[in-house]
Amino acid sequence: MIRIENLHMRYRSAQGEVDAVRGVSLQVAEGQFYTLLGPSGCGKTTTLRCVAGLEKPTSGEIGIGDHIVFSSRQAIHVPAHRRDVGMVFQSYAIWPHLNVFDNVALPLREGKKSYSGKEIEEKVRGALHLVKLGDLEKRPAPFLSGGQQQRLALARALAREPHVLLLDEPLSNLDAKLREETRLEICDLVKQLGITTLYVTHDQIEALVMSDVVAVMSMGVIVQEGPPKEIYQSPRERFVADFIGMANFIEGSVESPGEENGATGQVKTASGRLRCLLPSGSACGDSVLILVRPEDITLCHDRSTTQENVLPGRVEIVAFMGDSLDCQVMVDSQIVRMKLHPDVDLSRGQKVWLYLPPQRCRAIRR
Amino acid sequence: MFRVEAIRVPWLRAMDINPWPYLVLGLVSFLVLAPLSLLVLGSFSTARLPTDFSLAQTGLQNYLKVYLDPLTYELMGNTVIYVSGSVALGISLALTLAWLVERTDMPAKILIYAGVPMTLAVPGMLQAMAWVLLLSPRIGMINRGLMESLGLAEAPINIYSLGGMIFVEGLRLVPTAFLMLIPLLRSMDPALEEAAATSGINPSATIRKVTLRLLAPGLFAVMVYQAMTALEIFEVPGILGLPSRIFVFSTKIYAIIHSATLMPVYGQANALAMIYLLIAVVTTYFYSRMIGRAERFAIITGKGYRPRPQELGAWKIPALAVASLYLLLAVVLPFLVFLYASFLPYLQIPSAAALKSFTLKNYRLLATYGEVGSALKNTAIMVVVTATATTLLSFFISLVIVRSRFWGRKLLDQLAFAPHAIPGIVMGLAFVWVFLRLDFLPIYGTIWAMVIGFTTNFISYGTRAMNASLLQIHKELEEAAYVSGLPPWRTMRRIFLPLMMPTFAGVWIWVVLHAVRIAGMPLMLYEGSQNQVLAILIWNMWDEGYIPAAAAIGTLLMLSLLLLTLLVRSVGFRTQRADVGGR
Structure with missing residues (x-):
């Protein structure tokens, strides 16, 4: 599960101080698919990156599973590499100097937990099989298509069997048709594994189709949270109604x-x-x-x-x-x-x- | 219940005030600001030598002497003509070559792609010397040939002139400009031009109204950059201008310090360096502004589609001929002249008799002549240490600039780039003051003085390369490693190092290539055989008239630089692989 309490994130930019997140609280239950939906600049990606540990929030508390990974009150900040997460980036961030197999294997080889060579091979094969990339093991990463890179990123995120999966607009770089297929594939895969998932998107259809719970964000706060049907049928604010459908x-x-x-x-x-x-x-x-x-x-x-x-x-x-x-x-x-x-x-x-x-x-x- | 894991207060606080950025900023500030401030202070010194300098003996005498002298204004005029002439020549050649290989169906393009960067292997000093051998009124082979065949009483061409300096420096500017223009042409989205075509605009109007307009900011930036290079270079105006006493800024400052007849007056050199520095700094400022603009334009480019090449038709062969002529003038001819001269017992124009007198004595001389050995050793140590120091320092500087949120990262960026604006001769002069005045650095007259001077000079290039490379390594590649559980040092080793390796190698070899050939700054810091390096040895031999011996060393130097340049190229090709990762 993921628990966020009163998260604030302020940073300095060229335009001065920006309050990217202003008091977000949410709870993602075990095995739930939870989506942060909102226009660009609403703070959804910042929230996700705070959970991953890539940003250090100004204040608040974040828990993953049984662990507090950030708490401004208790002065806890667990760095990203010690958090039990898997993440898929918008750009996929496939390491270009490694082939498909090594991209998935690197986190297992270099991470905190050590695995035997055989275990690593099994886990990598398993993850690649899961995303149907089994036959491309030896291919250098730059020679993958967009869709393949996307699935490789997913395999890499899942190979460590993390407690939670973080997805940052993973479909936004795919073309429309592929996006529709991949949407369902990810949905299936995540449900099949029963992994707790935090998903960030600006695409309302993605949010409605895939999620158990959708939280609509605007200007750094969650405006409304609920199951997709409820969000669509009974928006509580004009912004929500306008943004969805x-x-x-x-x-x-x-x-x-x-x-x-x-x-x-x-x-x-x-x-x-x-x-x-x-x-x-x-x-x-x-x-x-x-x-x-x-x-x-x-x-x-x-x-x-x-x-x-x-x-x-x-x-x-x-x-x-x-x-x-x-x-x-x-x-x-x-x-x-x-x-x-x-x-x-x-x-x-x-x-x-x-x-x-x-x-x-x-x-x-x- | 929630369990508390890892990292408590002290750590967190320590993360917030990371000492590393301060350390880097302090070091760079010292390297850049110490020489500059001593340069400024020294310009008010009324004592002749830096060692005699004291705050009591200051005044405006140096400025009055320098700026009331009409020769100073002649010098400025010369500099303007020389810089604008060589930039105009260099850029038009480079643009023509770049356009031919990128946008036309000219045959044998690979010759140009591979050949033009090769011309980087010919040091400016040797390039100028080669053209003296070809076009000097007294000994120039082409001049002599023309005089004999046309029955002229006087040599038709004099390389010891502003025109000669413009010609040689213009040729020398081409490879860098070419390498800067290629990506500019390549990154331009052809759809922008196609859109003009489908809007009914004819091809020549498209080139004028669309292509050139889009190129303009980038092109202008390249021009300013090249002007800075021409302004800075010492060797070409040194070899071609000093004998006929045609001075530009860089050679005048050298002449003040190294006058054979007068006692050197360091303060006057400093006072003259001030205006030189001012011009360089203002140019750099505008250059940085231009670069900012150019990048904004770059946003509209993208997609890797190649446009349909312009058909040259009957012009194919003339185009290739012009392109090859450049290679002939810039690299083939200078090399052949050096090779030829290096086998001669004494200098003579090519003839059957000259060929018969060919000898290896010059090369044998090199092997036995003591100074060569010590100069080679000095050069090797100086170059390797400089290259390593520059690479490492640049990497750490860029890491702070690109990847941290350190408050001073903009300042650091500007400080690291500042030496680019400081001409080598001025930098040399400034470091003379540093090493003579700051007692805790007792390294005046050693190769370490040159190492520090060069490193300071080259971090401007090093940080540009590292910045660009770090920016290309999409931040998410690194973040993906963190969220996959890789600790920072392993991320460094497994993600950063492999991806940065081509850049490290590229910067390292680039520094070697430049440190080995530049004579300007070493000449200012040169104090005798204990810190004599190869470039100074060649300069001295040439100065004293041992031309065939200088040609022998020059030939060997050119050959090794050619090999190194080839190495850079092959490394360069590998770099492209790293571009693919993050989009």
Whole structure:
């Protein structure tokens, strides 16, 4: 497991002092796949490097397994090479003067624990087999393709059987198709080994597909943490909703708060009343932002039944995307984006009614 | 529960105030600042010799004497003509050669790729001497040949002139400029030019508006660098200018100290060195700024695609001829002239009679002549110690500059680069003051004085090479070792050393190549046979008129330098492997 408590990291750069991490706390359970997701400069990589021991945090505490590896209070800082971790770098950092076999073997030969030659050979073969590089043992590292280098880096990180695996945007240098395959491969491998994994990425799809838990970071803090589905479906802040997937935001103020326990309440907006899920403890008059995902909105061609949450609009843009139809509908003076089945017949200028299901409308405080 | 592991307070604190960077900074500061401050102090000295210097005897006399003398301004004019002329010649030749081999379908490119760097093996002193043998009005073989065949009464060409200095120095600047321009041309993303082509811009406009614009910052940086080299060099203006009393800065300072008729006045040399130094420092400052700009431009380059070569068509053969002519002038002809002269009992122009008089007596003389043996021994010790010291010191300096967060790393970088701006002659002069004034270094007149002087001079190159190499070793390669459980010293041995080896070897051999051939600084620190090195021996022999004997040593020196240069090249090719690692 990994435990981080109130981690702060400040460093001096050419632009002056930078607070890269400002009070991050998290816990990765044994065998869990935990992802730090966020835009560049949000502090996710710095956090990972602190866990690896490559950066020395300004304050806080970090534990790996049963060991405290950093604690500003107790003045502990275990250097990187004595931490029980394996790491895959964004650039892969394959040692160019060694061949495939030696790249994996070096950590075993030179590390703290000593292995016999036979053990080393077994472990290296095992690791290379795991990542399907078994037949490239003798190849010099510079003659590997990007994908092969990536898998070699993974094999090297795993060969020592570390307690935790740290992955720093390992897929960002691969092309789209390879990235998709590798994503699943890594996922499988990690689950099969049951190794605790801390993963850093700026790619929301990677985060959603691979993780048990996703933590969205912004400006040095974790904004929201939870299982991928929860992060996607019930973001607690506009930043999270914006960063993951596409979202429509409608401003409004609470008219009647619902009863406790996730019941829906009424919100008054410029386009009419909307029933939606309110954050707990909402009071009358609170200004809120209603969040609706494009794929949750449906069309109703006539307004025969007086349903709630139906808004009139005019189709502005229709884009055929193959697997879906992306449309933008003008509701009053606001564009609402929706994702429809490709067979739906719509044309520009057409008048439509949008249905926003109350259970899919989530209000967040402004 | 959590268990506490390893490293407690004292260690942590010790990590925070690591003594090593301070040690390195202190040493470099001493090497660079001690001579400079004594140089400045000495310029106010009214005593003739450094040993007589005291703070009581100071004044502005030296400055008045030097800067009220109209000859000083003639000297500056000479220097400007000489520097700009040789840079213009050198850069245009180098750019032509680089463009021919990188961007055209000229045949036999390998000849140029391999041959141009070989010209580095010919020391400036020997290059100038060879051209004296060819173009001196009195003994020059080409002059004599032209006079006889055309029936001229006077020699048509005089190498003892500004033109002669520009010609020889221009040739000498080519290999370095060529080696700097090749990567510049190569790293330029051809897509940028292709984009111009697909936008309907014709090829010649593309070269003017895109290619040259992109090259401009880099090209300008190369020019400034070469100007500094030309300004600094002593040997070429020394051999070609001193006999006809055409002075540039470097030779004038030497002449003040080594005047045959007047007592040397060190203070005046210092006062003159001040303006020389100022020019050099200002140039260096702009050079560093340019480099910064050039690197910013480099960001837009990348991808290793090779552009389609320009088809030369009918110009193929003329292009090759021009390129080969350069090699002929820069290396083949000087070597042949030396070889020829070294077999002569006395100097004469080539003829059947001259060939018949060929003798090995000059080489035999070398074997028996006592000074040769001691000079060789001195040279060997001086060169090996200098190269080793420079390599190690540069590595530690660069480690601090590139890999630490030490507050003074920018300062250290500038200090280490500063000697590049200090001309060898000035550095020599400054170290004369150091060794004569600072009693705790009783090494004046020994080869150790030269070792210290050269090491200080060469760390500017050494740290540039090491910085570049360390930057290329992606930090993650090292970090990957740490997170794989390799302790720092093993990371050093298993990751750093193998990856840095080509650079170590490259810097070491580079220093050997330069320390063995430079005559300027050793001439300032030379005190007799106990610290006579090869370059000084050749200089003295030439000065005293033992030309065939000097040619014999010169031939041997050129041969060994050629072999060493070949070695550097082969090491250089291996370096490329290390580039592949981190992207």
